[in-house]
Amino acid sequence: MAPTPLEAPDFSAASAFVWHVEPDRLSPVAAVNRVDLPLLVGIDRSRDTLLDNTRRFARGFGANNALLWGSRGMGKSSLVKAVHGAVHADYPILKIVELQREDLPSVARLLALLRAAPYRFLLFCDDLSFSHDDQHYKSLKAVLDGGIEGRPENVVFYATSNRRHLMPRDMIENERSSAINPSEAVEEKVSLSDRFGLWLGFHPCTQDEYLSMIDGYCAAYGVRADPETLRAEAIEWQATRGARSGRVAWQFFVDLAGRHDVAVS
Template identity: 80%
Template sequence: MSDATLTRIAEALERLRPAPAQTPDWAAAEAFVWHADPDRLEPVAQVNRVDLPLLLGIDRARDTLLENTLQFARGLPANNALLWGARGMGKSSLVKAVHAEVLAQNLPAKLVEVQREDLPSIGRLLSLLRVAPVRVLLFCDDLSFSHDDQHYKSLKAVLDGGIEGRPENVIFYATSNRRHLMPRDMIENERSSAINPSEAVEEKVSLSDRFGLWLGFHPCSQDEYLAMIQGYCAAYGVKIDADTLRAEAIEWQATRGARSGRVAWQYFTDLAGRRGVTL
């Protein structure tokens, strides 16, 4: 093979290699979204979030996560956090609301969201964040792993950091409906089919143990559900008779077959629309 042919092959491979991500303008936004292929951090003009006082029924999780995040933003030791539990109870909303509260206290931490599908590129993202002049709250929403899913191995780079260690200016928050990030039947299948069942299960289940904070979210009571809606009404100036609100809200959650913060917001969205109130 001639030198010219080898040169063309080398140049072709070089073109196929992803270009290194450009250093973002950290002053451009409060939050960014990580995209892979090509690698880039895109600024978010306006974060979709609710105010922290409107998140009711999750007081312990709220206070714990806020204190942990404030410690991190002040340059003090803090833990990675896993927010797990019932659907629609404000896990991702809490992360975004806590970030807003940190900014309100003049602590300029940035929020960076990474999609579960982009976890294999997390090492490249960490290399970019390691030299960032800001503190970064790295966030992955709805994190879970299915059968034969190897993305969880990439996540260990965030939680443990390998030989380099997790960047001092980065903390990782994830939300999941599953406490161990994997379905129960997957765990049971590992136990029944692996050569060494305990080791096979341990490799996957121990991933959640690498989070210093576990914050559980559980289904809300009817009183908490109604209090959420009343809080939204007060915050947005929606006027409605208490008995009418109670009857409509209970009927709404009965038709949905569920009661959660998400269902409360969905009812309130419908109510605000009927009352001509913009959100």
């Protein structure tokens, strides 16, 4: 009557996998959707820190779990994937496994599967955050602390979030104002972010950085345009979007490349 034990996939078949539940399985990803590391502009400090941490982990040395937090569209998830790609090229033993936030309750089963494999795994959760009545954060502690068994030596956890403490500030303030002991009321949830050894902040880019991103894409894909016209169109594009970020820069470039009959993969 018991379900068949989950079998590990052929980890040598791919560098990236996605975790699914019902039924539990790791699906290989044939081609990871990523950009090259040199194309990520304006996040040099975070890039170097995460790259060094990941390289040390791939070599079998100490490395921290990392929380990449901050402004939307500034390359948090792109950096994780780009860093994995750069390190994997030198250390094929490093694999990346994507885990959805709603699947956090199954993380103990996933860790048991990864623990037994002769590879090193970067466990990645994109856009991680919790609402007022969300209990998934308790499952996350199994990844960060590991309980009695401890986090597997061959697994490190990277997460991205728009929130530094993984939850809305108004929820934190509400619990502080309504609880009998304000400090204890939010300590359990807020302290979750303290379990990440690395906090890497991402902030809105300057106009020069925004334009540099576009110039980098143009050079990488061979798109040639008049510099003054390109600058004017790029500034108009970000003005109509009401935002300036790496995502907006990429969206403008995709439009530009299409107008120049250049295919963008």
